Amino acid sequence: MAGQLKEVRNRIKSVQSTQQITKAMKMVSAAKLRRAQDAIVQMRPYAKKLQEMLSNIVSNSEGETGMALAAERPVEKVLLIVITSDRGLAGAFNTNLIKLAKATIAERYAEQHKKGNVTIWSIGKKGYEHFSKNGYKTDASYKDIFLSLTFGNVQQASQAAMKAFEDKQFDVIEIVYSQFKNAATQRFEVERFLPIPKVEKKAGAVKADFIFDPNREQLVAELMPKILNTQLYKAVLDSNASEHGARMTAMDKASENANEMLRSLKISYNRARQAAITTELTEIVSGAAALQG
């Protein structure tokens, strides 16, 4: 009986210390999430203005604006930029992203994959570890972006991707990432990076007698790479915020489960204790009765 008591007590202790860890991780994630969200908010005015500028230029010009980055070629070589996290313990976050990347390959690029023409650039260690172990063609150049998440670092990756596209190393480039909705929900998405879709003329754009310097075509050609840089940067920031959100939710659930476990352990602890007392009492009483008798 005493042995059982001790066992239960040890288990309670271990569950308690685990719970402390999960609670701490939750708080850390909450703080990191706030910072990640701030970064998204900070970037928004820039991204919005960039888009506005583009649509102003396109809407105020006649005819088409053709660009090297919009070239649609027959798809032979594919690049997937998969943005996962560096660390685990974020619930199904990384698993879902990897699953989505694999499903995309299986559905859309199965033929190219068979020929070995699907390359994966992983941003984030978890994705890299998985894909390099499972026989995918990977490139580790950009896996460590999360170590220092700055626009400059992301810019390098997106410029390298653009260059590879222009050099015809890839015919299509997609980003697999997690869109940040709120702390509890992430939307896992595949987004086209290159070639860029045709820019539509918008009815809402300002019609004004703009002075353009240099001419419109060149301006659009200069704006496009900036927009792509921002697009990748946004995807990375979104994934980062999603990761912390996912971890926060996972840790919250874990703490809750620990509570549940503690409760049932305490009940069995008390039962065991009571049983021990009862047995002892019975022993004493029957012992006394034997002496009297």
Add this chain to the structure above:
Amino acid sequence: MNLEILTPEKKLYSGEVYGVQMPGISGSFEVLDKHAPLVSALKAGRVKVLKDKQSHLANFDIQGGFVEVLNNKVTVLVEGAEPVE
């Protein structure tokens, strides 16, 4: 006129100014109050924010970017900028 300098990481400057000097792709130029609508690419150089004719409020070294002037509002978009004294 109103000036905003934006980067992907943060808003660098926002407020009422007398004018702003920028390194345009085909030469440095200055935008003053009630300038005509303009979209221009910028090359690497220094952006000077002017308080009045003589003194400036702030300077930034940029790697390149874009400027849009519309309805007396100037928006400068740069990918990286260092404030300088």
